[in-house]
Amino acid sequence: MIERWQLASAQLRSDDAEGVPQCYIRALTGMETTMRIIAAALGLCVLTGCTGINMKQARSGAPVQSVTSQKPAQKIAQCVQFSWQDEAMFGVMTDASTEASDGGYTVFTPAATYFADIRPRGAGSVVSFYAREQGEVATRRLASLATCL
Template sequence: MRMLMVVLAAALLAGCAGSVMNDARSKSPDKVLTSDKPEKDVARCVQFAWQDEAVFGVDAAAYLEPRESGGTTVYTRSAESFVDVITEASGTTLNYYAQKSDFVAMRRMAAMATCL
């Protein structure tokens, strides 16, 4: 029964995060970066960087999710910050979005930039 509750809670959170991300994607990204590295490597690196408790404290959760239109999304709880990592002809593009422009969002962007 507990396992069912955990699965249900995760599904509900993913649904909420998805609508927040879709709303943000209707606007321009806060930052666009590019990399020569493969998409999967960059996405895993960003996830790992965002999970650094020494930098982000207790809220150092980061999740990977495939995008419907291709690529990978790395996001935090409630999609406070997320990045779409997309393979393009010129390399890998990272579109970074943050719900608010605060110290934590800037730190996540800096951590993401170390993965280029």
């Protein structure tokens, strides 16, 4: 069924669409756009859901390290995200995102393999680093985070 409407939609975009009611052309084009939006939304939901579950599981245990800083949480979060995107230090694993959470920020890598919770505390911040995988990359991420304190 999907192949039929895709084929019809492709044919309607060609010059041979004469005689076809415009409402049919609009319906097919709208359906194609809607399908793309739905697919993108589902993909985003799956990725976000997996990340949330991974972070929740990691938070149930102790962080690899917790440190304090005199800097504001927002500045630290921006610095950590930027430093975790350093291709020279992390190679192809440079994706890092930041989201506001629980009055502070969480900076995380894909699938929340590594993440840092940054929360305001007094005039400064407290940073908790979590790593679901230990090793050289975790050590580099922690060292990179330390430069932001």
